[in-house]
Amino acid sequence: MNWNCTFERVAETASTNDDLLNRWRAGELTHPVARIAYKQTAGKGRAGRTWLANPQDSLCFSLAYPYPGSPNELSGLSLCVGLALISGLASALDCSEASLFSQGLRLKWPNDLLLNHAKLGGVLIEGRQTNMNEPTWMIIGVGMNLRNAAALEAKLDGRTHLQVGSLDQLISEKSVLPEIDQIWLKLISALENVLTQFEKTGFSHFRAEWQHWDAFYGQPVRISAGLQPPLLGLEQGVDDNGALLLERDGNLMTIFAGDVSLRAQE
Structure with a gap:
């Protein structure tokens, strides 16, 4: 990809993903x-859910990314993000x-960022290829909680047992978070590096690294x-395409992307 990013x-907007x-x-x-x-009025999560965010307490952005290959080669993209x-x-x-790992930062398949098993951020990827002679345009949406996790959790109004984490929980009491724009620009720079590598190698290059951050490995x-009835088993990471591996009765089952929720057994 020729990284000439605007x-x-x-x-304010309804949804940066929809805009792009x-x-x-x-x-x-x-x-x-x-x-x-800096304010989204209709932010989106996976499977048509609403992404709830408080202005100034959240970071919400999208990246339009033209992948030069086939849509079939995009397996594992959300994990790389x-x-x-x-x-x-x-x-x-x-x-x-x-340091982030030692403080409990983890990834949850296929698209969540967790802090001590509380949801810190999420990824929503939309888009497709118009025709075979054009790149596959992927709209990568990111929502991240910056501060005031308790207020964000209260905004769920008891509709879910989801715990909410925020970025300010990763810094000391004497420190302050960088400005939103500074965090955003650092994230875009990191996305450039990862997406450039992803174009060359696909997800397999990142598999071991992703499993290191896997919140539920083993x-x-x-x-x-x-x-469908829920599936119980041991989570055994992901394969070279980014599909989840679930061990059941000594056999590995491959779980592909979809509206799948993953929870530790209680």
């Missing part, structure tokens, strides 16, 4: 575009990735998808 800042998707549908995208909104977020956060907070888990 950076856009808007005070609409531009893609209109044939207006020609190079990468990173778009941040998670690794880029970790790298970008380490740079923004001026600390090592090992643990008993419960996986549910839609109306």
